[in-house]
Amino acid sequence: MNRYKISSLTFSLIFMCMLNSSLLGIIFPYILHESKTSFYISLGISFVVGLFLIFIYLRIFNFMPDKDIFKKIEAIFPKWISKCVSFILMMLVFLLTIIIIWRLVTFISSEFLVETPNLFIGLLIAAPLLYASTTDFDVIGRLATFCLAVAFLLLVFNVVSLFSQVDMNNLKPLLNFDLMHTGKSVLVFTFIVLVPAFLTLVIPKDNVTNSNKVTRSILSIYTLEMISIFLIFFIIVSVLGINIANIYTFPSYAVLKTLSVLSFIQNTENISILVWVLLMTFAGSFCLLFLKSGLKSLFNFDKKKTQLSSLLFIFLPFLGIVLFMLPYEIYLNKFQYVIVPWAINVSIFVILVLIFVIGKIIFKIKKITV
Amino acid sequence: MKKFLIFICIVFMCTGCWNYKELTELGIISAMAISKRDGNYVIDMQIVNIVEAGDKGVPESPISVMSGEGTTVADAIRSINMKTSKVFFSSNMEYMIIDKSVTNENLKEVLDFLARDTKLSLNFLIVTATNDDPKDVLSALSQFNLNPASNVSELIRRSEGRYGASHSITFKDYLREYLDKGITPVYPNIHLVGSLEEAEDNETLKESDTDDYIEIYNLVAFDKDGNTINIGKDESFGYNFLTNHIKNGSVTSSCGDNHFTVQTLKSKIGFDELKGNKITIKGEVQAEVFFYGCEESLSDTKTLDKLADLTKDTITDYIKKTILLAKESKTDFIGIGNWIYKNETDYFDWDNKDWDTEGLNNIDFDYDIEVSLLKQGNLKGDI
Amino acid sequence: MNTKEIIKYLEDLKKKMPDLIIKDINVGVFKHVYIITNEAVSSGDKVNDFILKHFSGLSIVGSTPLKNLKRDVEDNIPSINFKNVSDRDSLLELLFSGFTIIIYKNEVIAYETRAELDRGVTEPTGEPVIRGPKDSFTENYNKNIGLIRKRIKSEHLCLEELTIGKQTKNKVGIMYMENICEEDIVNQMKDYLGKINIDGVMDVNNFKSFINKENHTLFPTLLYTEKPDDTCRFLLDGRIAVTMENSPSVLIAPTFFVDFFHSSEDYYHKPFFSSFIRLIRFIAYFLAIITPALFIAIITYDQEVLPVSLLINFTVQRSQVPFPAIVEAFILMFTFELLYEGDARTPSTRGTSLSILGALILGDAAVQAGLISPIMVIVVAISAISNLVFIYYDIQGSIRFWRYVLMILSALFGMVGFMCGFILLIINLCTIKTFGKPYLIPLAPFILKDQSNALLRRDLTKINKRPSYLAKKNVVKEVNVK
Structure with a gap:
């Protein structure tokens, strides 16, 4: 499992793809609802807070460079506690995967295939996911390169064609923020966007060639990603207006409905939005690979077949139950589909930081005693 | 793993396709009109008539207009479903007529219905026809264009550029102005010139001295109670300049x-x-x-x-x-x-x-x- | 080895092999020299001129007795190639390779008198050329190696030989540049070929089933070529070439995805033109795979992409056809596959009737009969024409398979199904590894420095480095451009 080698450029591209995993349908409507036209203030503050989180991530990444996150847990804690911690981490990532796939399936079933039962859409999405999870991380790296090439082209095409419909008056009133709303949106944005990318800790640093360039590439990728997210927000608010953007469940899909180039390329939203399908499938397959490494270190599965079958038997029925029992969005509490992933992401982050801190303490004690 | 993937594929074959729509099943809506009469919503639809290529010499009308009634907008549309075998396809709709009777507190329900539809694009025009029955306006044919709806929408768009006293408004801008504070949307007003019998007859189109039957009149706005505010020519110029x-x-x-x-x-x-x-x-x-x-x-x-x-x-x-x-x-x-x-x-x-x-x-x-x-x-x- | 035993064995063999000639020459009292040759594979002139003339010249009376056969042959008979034979297996092998066996007093040597049983150096039939050299490999092993050596006149060009096939015993040569190529690749190739244990191989393309078996994919991982200039270009890049006796093509390994979009003519034209043509090939590849699937998805699930006039036009056409779109597409694609296969095998004398029949089915007659619609003919024709851009037959296997998979998925789920099928295709491409290197390099592990010769081609004066993923030893070319 640890025999692959990826370059630092590929590593940062995987990082960038994972940053995009929860945008559609979770981040866009929530931030637009909370901070309305002052979204740029929330984005700016989130950028700075995110830099701080990335700094912590890089410290964990450089600590014990030859071990991935599960082996780090095994080295730090005694045997049974390490198994418990690994298990808890795996359960949280499993729930995160389910939420990402569920969001994707509800998006497809509400906009595209309105009459098909959710179960079959789930099976359709599961086919590339499971195929990708039989392979290794270097395959995921190459898939990330392809995903980002397509995403970049479509983003450029959409932004350029929608630019003629931008109306700067829709961005006003400029400063209608207050501390509570901005604080909420900053916290939610930072954790939901960044923590899935921290799951790349499952790739140990020694498997990355040119590892001295990793810091620089991750920071530049992060900046690039924040700029493109800002651009998308800007286009949504300035083309549609904040009031319309707030009534839609998927505002990034609704803004593409207004695209009209040369009066014959119209209604191409069904083709342009497929990039989100690509990115969310990628995120799902990366999380499944994470679970595969976890299973291997937890139960010492050596054979490929046992790993795969255990993954299959856990993932598929759970996905089926979720899709069957929760077919539509639950608005018990208006934005419950944002609070649940936020809680999961915060717990994952807290566990990662705890592992790092306890690891450092134990190593210092060992150094002092030895 | 391979066998599992093959199993998934076979499952797909047995399922059938729910969203599959052949082209011949589609009823392409090119224009629509919503009005309210006697407490019921009345919907008129202009559907494109695909001439079967069997008899080539018969000049049939390129459109057909159907109406339906119901207590809500959705009921009205479903009542039209009982009259035709086609599945309605509204993505290429050119314009929609919102009648005066709907522009009071009922406008909210109508806009909610239109915004909720997943297939409706946001680029169609909103117009109103204050002097005529919306169904008559929809039934008129045009000698310049086989598709009368695109004739009307092009008329509105071009005159905005050339004449200066008219204004085209797409549904997205309309909804935005409706939801914004401190602004009421303004509609272009179209008008049926001549009589309806001549307008819907294909034979009169063959003569060279017929006028084009749909004309743009002036701009119109409605206040909260549904009363018409006629914006004359000078005022329309002022509106467009501002x-x-x-x-x-x-x-x-x-x-x-x-x-x-x-x-x-x-x-x-x-x-x-x-x-x-x-x-x-x-x-x-x-x-x-x-x-x-x-x-x-x-x-x-x-x-x-x-x-x-x-x-x-x-x-x-x-x-x-x-x-x-x-x-x-x-x-x-x-x-x-x-x-x-x-x-x-x-x-x-x-x-x-x-x-x-x-x-x-x-x-x-x-x-x-x-x-x-x-x-x-x-x-x-x-x- | 006992002379009498061998002669007795060969006399027995002669009963089932009438083309075996055993000649007995007296050179002295009770001393016989036996000359054995197979007249089918050896050249009678050479045997007559050199061997029989010499031995017949040794008369019985008045000459020194033959002391040492080998010495005698070495001194008197002009030949470059003769071998000592030590056992019966190698004797038979050499006999059937065209050698003449000379036996005297338990000593056996073999002398080369091979007949020319091939067709000479001709133009390549499978890879037509507009500009550039027009010679191609033949079935003669030495001629093939000669065509390569006369282009790379370097002492670093190495050749390693193996024998493969129990009954066919074909000579296989692995050629590589030792100062450029990595040893891992050569060792791995020798491993693969060494494990082959079958009766016989007819052509070097048989090796494809044995090499790179661990990838479950339809994409080709080995390239075969008939042209020596291509082979030399690949050798200078750091690849290895496998050539075999009786085989007019040469296998090149390792091959990557971008190599199937290159051709040797790209280097004989200007760089802008070559980049343009390469881009067209790349677009044609994807057009060939996605066009029918995209069309089916658009007209059955996502009809809003089309403008209204096109929608009305398509509806009128499709209203005459009783089948759903996917069935119509399958019928047309199947007809086209039949046409294509027939065209590949038909001799030119029957080609005209095939094209007339094909035109009937895919043309107006079928449309007027009400079986298919004109737009579907055009879509399938676009896909088929893009297919024909690739003369390399193996890559068409991948196009054809994935085309059908994407068509089925898009007929079931529309654009979303099409996207999922496309993702499956890309994951399949990403998993392939040839000789330890990923298949999609330099596109997928994106290496910026190697983009100058991947999809586009820069000026030759500016490409002064070999591809870094292949030639780790010697990356900088010895180019001296002023």
């Missing part, structure tokens, strides 16, 4: 007994700042001389300045008339309140008071518009 929708409008002014026309090239007029209760309207207009019928010679530069002044007075006059109309009818269709909300939010208490009745009348205006005549066409002077 909201910067003018593209190549022609402004005719008089110099004594004669007239001259200028065509605007670039126009940018807007509200500048709010001091106390006074707003300055500031802007500049660049134009070229289009038609010159005055006595003075154009080779003299002083004449050009004089013409620019006269045009400036005309434009200012138009704007004043528009603002007067808005204040009299107590409906802010220009967007003054919206500008104040976006730029000087604290001026008015938006949550508790109503802008149209309480805020609009207190505002006064200053005018500071500049007009410059850049080109004269082909001639360097005049004949």
